[in-house]
Amino acid sequence: MTAPRIVVTRALPEEVLRPLRSAGSVWVSPHDRPLTPEELREAVRDADAVISMLSDRIDDTVLDAAGSRLRIVANTAVGYDNVDVPALARRGVVATNTPGVLVDATADLTMALLLAVTRRVAEGDRLVRSGTAWSWDISFLLGTGIQGKQLGIIGYGHIGKAVATRAAAFGMRVVHHSRRRAPGTNAVSLDELLATSDVVSLHCPLTTDTRHLIDAGALHAMKRGAFLINTARGPVVDEAALADALAGGGIAGAGLDVYEHEPQVHERLRTLDNVVLAPHLGSATVETRTRMAQLAAENVVAVLSGGQAPTPISV
Numbered sequence: 444m445t446a447p448r449i450v451v452t453r454a455l456p457e458e459v460l461r462p463l464r465s466a467g468s469v470w471v472s473p474h475d476r477p478l479t480p481e482e483l484r485e486a487v488r489d490a491d492a493v494i495s496m497l498s499d500r501i502d503d504t505v506l507d508a509a510g511s512r513l514r515i516v517a518n519t520a521v522g523y524d525n526v527d528v529p530a531l532a533r534r535g536v537v538a539t540n541t542p543g544v545l546v547d548a549t550a551d552l553t554m555a556l557l558l559a560v561t562r563r564v565a566e567g568d569r570l571v572r573s574g575t576a577w578s579w580d581i582s583f584l585l586g587t588g589i590q591g592k593q594l595g596i597i598g599y600g601h602i603g604k605a606v607a608t609r610a611a612a613f614g615m616r617v618v619h620h621s622r623r624r625a626p627g628t629n630a631v632s633l634d635e636l637l638a639t640s641d642v643v644s645l646h647c648p649l650t651t652d653t654r655h656l657i658d659a660g661a662l663h664a665m666k667r668g669a670f671l672i673n674t675a676r677g678p679v680v681d682e683a684a685l686a687d688a689l690a691g692g693g694i695a696g697a698g699l700d701v702y703e704h705e706p707q708v709h710e711r712l713r714t715l716d717n718v719v720l721a722p723h724l725g726s727a728t729v730e731t732r733t734r735m736a737q738l739a740a741e742n743v744v745a746v747l748s749g750g751q752a753p754t755p756i757s758v
């Protein structure tokens with residue numbers, strides 16, 4: 444019997460690859476970039492298992508190219524909008540993600556963006572680096588305090604809740620809104636959240652319901668002087684409408700980790716001072732990325748050895 448073929452679409456730490464090598468013959472992409480769609484289709488041919496990244500689109504064309512041996516696609520992310528889960532289910536292929544292990548890292552990065560944009564840290568950094576003369580002044584580069592202000596969290600899952608805990612420690616009041624309204628206090632309608640929050644932070648998955656949830660209308664409904672933070676998925680926000688709102692003073696600022704056409708960033712956003720732009724760093728700590736990769740590998744090893752995947756995605 445031939446060893447199962449395991450395809451890994453982006454280099455992973457050797458400690459993660461080791462158990463995979465014991466489970467089969469492992470092909471790891473040699474590129475320091477995402478595979479192109481053609482390269483991905485070629486790479487997955489006759490694979491028994493694929494470890495994918497959020498930059499890989501796993502759809503019918505990729506599954507057709509893989510062929511009938513494929514048993515699992517393990518996505519190395521909690522979000523799985525890049526994976527056509529029903530298409531996998533139709534073929535009896537298991538889909539898995541990495542929930543739980545990136546909650547703290549993503550919540551921390553959310554607070555980093557929230558503080559960076561409200562306190563104008565990135566603007567200050569640019570000013571100092573530019574060599575422009577500056578001195579302490581009572582009204583120099585003033586930001587907005589967050590104590591006693593309201594944070595509105597859209598998507599109250601594990602990450603949303605972890606952000607709420609952190610924001611409360613900073614003295615913020617928290618309200619939240621979810622499609623499946625979480626029981627208990629502080630759950631409000633989307634309209635109320637937008638109209639009353641000083642900072643709105645997005646933590647919902649990208650689905651057909653949430654694509655452009657924050658469009659021109661939603662931005663207009665936000666308080667004047669409010670801030671928007673997005674560490675969820677770029678297409679939840681209409682970036683052109685956001686650039687208009689930021690340029691026109693409709694909202695005061697934004698902190699973004701994700702983009703509508705990632706890795707491209709809307710050109711106008713790159714020119715605005717009141718937006719802090721991070722390159723999808725939500726889960727980017729050594730500890731978290733290692734755990735994510737390990738969990739993806741654990742899913743593969745479990746399925747190839749005939750067991751249950753620890754973190755399956757249900758359709």
Ligand code: DGY
Pocket residue numbers: 497519520521522523545675723724725726727
């Ligand atoms: C995820 O896991 O969905 C994150 O966006 C990765 O950083």
